[in-house]
Amino acid sequence: MKITKNKVGAALIMIAVLAAAYIWGGGYARRVEPAPQTASVAEQGPVPPADVSPAEPAGEQATPGPTDASVPNQAETPVTPQETGSTQPKLNPPADGKQLTGEEKLALAAAAGGDKSSPGVQKGSEEYSEKQGMAIDPGTGKDKYQTAPVPEGKPVPVEPKNAVVGETAYTCTLSVECSTILDNIKNLDKDKKELVPEDGIIFPPTKVTFYEGESVFNVLQREMKRNKIHMEFVDVPIYNSAYIEGINNLYEFDCGELSGWMYTVNDWFPNYGCSRYQLKDGDVVKWLYTCDLGRDVGGYYAVGEP
Incomplete structure (x- = not known):
């Protein structure tokens, strides 16, 4: 396609118009404002746990959540058969609870x-x-x-x-x-x-x-x-x-x-x-x-x- 002087001139005019509209609309000011960037980090921080350092309190609280709920179940599992093992030979001790020789x-x-x-x-x-x-x-x-x-x-x-x-x-x-x-x-x-x-x-x-x-x-x-x-x-x-x-x-x-x-x-x-x-x-x-x-x-x- 042959580029003519008229086409080049039209392109330059369009670029100038777009640049003026961008500056006039405040787009440049929004780019340098820190507020939107800070809000974005705050919203995304809790979502990916890997982004939070384990040394920080937030990381320590996030990890024990499911762990605390599962630990009691693991502890209770072996206790039950020990307490209900009625087939084990049992000697009834004296009233003071001590087993005699x-x-x-x-x-x-x-x-x-x-x-x-x-x-x-x-x-x-x-x-x-x-x-x-x-x-x-x-x-x-x-x-x-x-x-x-x-x-x-x-x-x-x-x-x-x-x-x-x-x-x-x-x-x-x-x-x-x-x-x-x-x-x-x-x-x-x-x-x-x-x-x-x-x-x-x-x-x-x-x-x-x-x-x-x-x-x-x-x-x-x-x-x-x-x-x-x-x-x-x-x-x-x-x-x-x-x-x-x-x-x-x-x-x-x-x-x-x-x-x-x-x-x-x-x-x-x-x-x-x-x-x-x-x-x-x-x-x-x-x-x-x-x-x-x-x-x-x-x-x-x-x-x-x-």
């Missing part, structure tokens, strides 16, 4: 009993017990593990460290029951009611194998594990024996302050721990839950007797 539990039970043994409890014979190998302290009338003499015809305790387990296999009859709870169900920990069988039988009388030199404790521990029945015990050095705290998640004190587990062998309630009772072929072992320190099952030993 094994020695303290046995001492408390003895002190709470009374002064008269159950009718079936036989008086021990010091002469007989010493002939069987018990070392009786003349001052206390007991051996070094606080065991009184046993009745005539009954086996004396055998210390676990002295027991020699052989390969000869024998059989005994073992059973576990808690039928006394059925008569005292109102005293049972409400969380434990579903653990009590309708007939009170946890493990029916069953012939089981044991080996020469094994104790009542050895057999109970093995058979409960084999049959997937919960059992918990604690070693009590002062009595040199294991102390059975709970079977089938039923613990001492679950059905009153005088409740717990006892055992009999051939209908005799030994006056020493199950780790020290060495089994013989054909023995009949029963584990019984008492709600009255043995009175309700015929095995209560009064303090100082027999």
Whole structure:
């Protein structure tokens, strides 16, 4: 296209007119005013958080907003199963809330009993017990593990460290029951009611194998594990024996302050721990839950007797 003088002149006139209109309308003044620029920053600042420095208070407040709302949820999540874990074995503590040691539990039970043994409890014979190998302290009338003499015809305790387990296999009859709870169900920990069988039988009388030199404790521990029945015990050095705290998640004190587990062998309630009772072929072992320190099952030993 050919540019003529007339076209160039027309273009120059148009540019001059536009420039005059821009200056006359105040466009130049608006370009140098800071107000519009400041308002623009204020409107856009909160929108992109990346524009705000983390060191500034605004940045610190913006970040914790969602974080504060989520942290309590994270903290509450693990707490819930810990507080509602009712399947965990639980021991009801004394009124002061302190958990007793094994020695303290046995001492408390003895002190709470009374002064008269159950009718079936036989008086021990010091002469007989010493002939069987018990070392009786003349001052206390007991051996070094606080065991009184046993009745005539009954086996004396055998210390676990002295027991020699052989390969000869024998059989005994073992059973576990808690039928006394059925008569005292109102005293049972409400969380434990579903653990009590309708007939009170946890493990029916069953012939089981044991080996020469094994104790009542050895057999109970093995058979409960084999049959997937919960059992918990604690070693009590002062009595040199294991102390059975709970079977089938039923613990001492679950059905009153005088409740717990006892055992009999051939209908005799030994006056020493199950780790020290060495089994013989054909023995009949029963584990019984008492709600009255043995009175309700015929095995209560009064303090100082027999």
